[in-house]
Amino acid sequence: MSIRKALTLAAGAAVLLSGCATSTNPRDPFEKFNRAVFNFNDAVDRTALKPAATAYKNVTPDFVQTGVNNFFGNLSDLWSSVNNFAQLKGQDGLNDFTRFAVNSTLGLVGVLDIATPAGLRKHNEDLGQTLGYWGVPSGPYLMLPLLGPSTIRDTAVLPGDWWGDGWTHVNDIPWRNSGIVLRAVDQRASVLDASNLLEDAALDRYEFIRDGYLQRRSSKVLDTDKAQVRAEKVQEKLEKVQEKVEQKLGVKKTQNPDDAAPDAAPENPPAPAPVSSGPVQK
Numbered sequence: 001m002s003i004r005k006a007l008t009l010a011a012g013a014a015v016l017l018s019g020c021a022t023s024t025n026p027r028d029p030f031e032k033f034n035r036a037v038f039n040f041n042d043a044v045d046r047t048a049l050k051p052a053a054t055a056y057k058n059v060t061p062d063f064v065q066t067g068v069n070n071f072f073g074n075l076s077d078l079w080s081s082v083n084n085f086a087q088l089k090g091q092d093g094l095n096d097f098t099r100f101a102v103n104s105t106l107g108l109v110g111v112l113d114i115a116t117p118a119g120l121r122k123h124n125e126d127l128g129q130t131l132g133y134w135g136v137p138s139g140p141y142l143m144l145p146l147l148g149p150s151t152i153r154d155t156a157v158l159p160g161d162w163w164g165d166g167w168t169h170v171n172d173i174p175w176r177n178s179g180i181v182l183r184a185v186d187q188r189a190s191v192l193d194a195s196n197l198l199e200d201a202a203l204d205r206y207e208f209i210r211d212g213y214l215q216r217r218s219s220k221v222l223d224t225d226k227a228q229v230r231a232e233k234v235q236e237k238l239e240k241v242q243e244k245v246e247q248k249l250g251v252k253k254t255q256n257p258d259d260a261a262p263d264a265a266p267e268n269p270p271a272p273a274p275v276s277s278g279p280v281q282k
Contacts, residue, residue: 034143053188067111074103074110079164083125087133128154132221149213
């Protein structure tokens with residue numbers, strides 16, 4: 001059985017088992033089950049994944065880590081392009097396809113990321129976001145074995161996202177499985193510092209991860225970050241237009257009284273002190 005089929009079965013089992021758990025949180029009605037899976041994932045991370053990621057980060061040169069991250073990130077750009085087109089975001093879809101084409105050729109099969117410095121922004125769109133764009137609700141929060149945080153909607157489309165991952169189409173099984181493990185270790189190594197801070201903090205890590213994931217996922221579906229960027233650009237354009245209008249009309253900015261020249265004469269000078277008419281006493 002391939003790793004992809006095994007993960008698909010694991011995701012399906014998680015959905016079926018989640019029906020046995022209850023919670024008062026409407027976003028997390030399967031909290032009891034999710035916490036059990038979270039503890040299992042945490043045990044696997046502490047005993048296997050985190051030590052491997054720590055050794056990888058300490059031993060592997062930085063440029064090699066960057067190359068590995070760029071390579072797998074380049075593969076994701078092609079599927080991101082497809083999902084952008086499916087969301088009717090033609091410009092973003094063309095942007096991601098161009099990223100893939102440029103980095104796959106001039107970037108030595110994606111090892112070098114020359115598209116980002118050239119102004120081609122990375123988007124990271126997936127099938128779950130596409131369904132969310134078309135109004136499909138995310139459904140309850142779901143913690144998947146080994147795969148981590150998800151939702152019912154995103155879990156249902158996992159087979160589609162795996163199919164869209166170019167690395168899953170590698171025919172050589174040892175190479176394909178080795179690449180899957182390498183990518184998992186590389187991704188874990190990239191968040192080592194953040195996870196160490198989270199472990200040291202006195203809080204409920206399960207709730208923190210759940211709330212952060214749901215908030216971030218909603219932001220990605222609604223493109224909140226893009227809306228903020230667009231708003232900032234519009235504000236900059238409005239300020240430039242206002243400056244041009246003021247220049248043409250000869251309007252000067254109101255000067256702050258505190259900025260007036262120190263030697264400027266006051267408009268209403270103080271009246272001179274009255275002179276006494278009485279005799280001067282010696």
